Amino acid sequence: MLGITTLAALPLGNMLFIIIAFLLLMLILKKVAYGPLTKVLDERADKISSDIDGAEVARQEAEKLASQRQAELAETRQNATKVVNDAKASAQKQSDLIVSAANDRAASVSQQAQTDAQKLKEDAISGAKNDVAALSVAIASKLMQKELSLNDQQALIDAYISDLETK
Structure with a gap:
């Protein structure tokens, strides 16, 4: 209460000066501060x-790149599997x-061997x-030339066989 009575006791000129100074100070503070x-x-x-917003865009871009990388990785794996399967098939x-x-060569060689063996x-x-x-002709001609004994026939056969062996 003391402050209120003191304010009322101030002369009107001082009070007006304080109000103007306060308003001016408020205006200056508004402009400056x-x-x-x-x-x-x-x-x-x-x-x-x-x-x-930038962080959100970067996060979305990172997710997009991660998704693309996963897709490319899956495609690469699929291509690698295809290459391996193609190589196995080839x-x-x-x-x-x-x-x-x-087998054809072996059959041909076998057939040729059979043909050669048959020939x-x-x-x-x-x-x-x-x-x-x-x-037979030689024996018959010898027999015609002479009648042979058993020993002569054996000697003739042995001679002919030895003659064949030397040829």
Whole structure:
């Protein structure tokens, strides 16, 4: 209460001066301090908002890049699997061709060997027939020339066989 009575006791001129000085001080503070302070606070709020928006954009971009990387990785794995499977199929096909060629070659060699063996057999039989025929003719001609005893026949056969062995 003391302050109220003191205020009323002030002369009107002083009171008017104090009110004008107070209003003038408020006006100066508004221009000098409050305006720049609100400007700084607004700028700071804008910067924080911009940083938050930038962080959100960066997060979305990072998620997008991570998603793309995952897709590319999956595609690369799929391509690698395809290449491996193609290589296996190609190797199996090549292996089958080599085995088939080897089997064909073996069959051809076997057939040729059988043909050669048959020809040799036929040649041997033909040669034996010719030898037997020649032997028969030789024996018959010798028999015609003379009548042979058993010892003479044996000697003639042995001589002919030794003659064949030397040929």
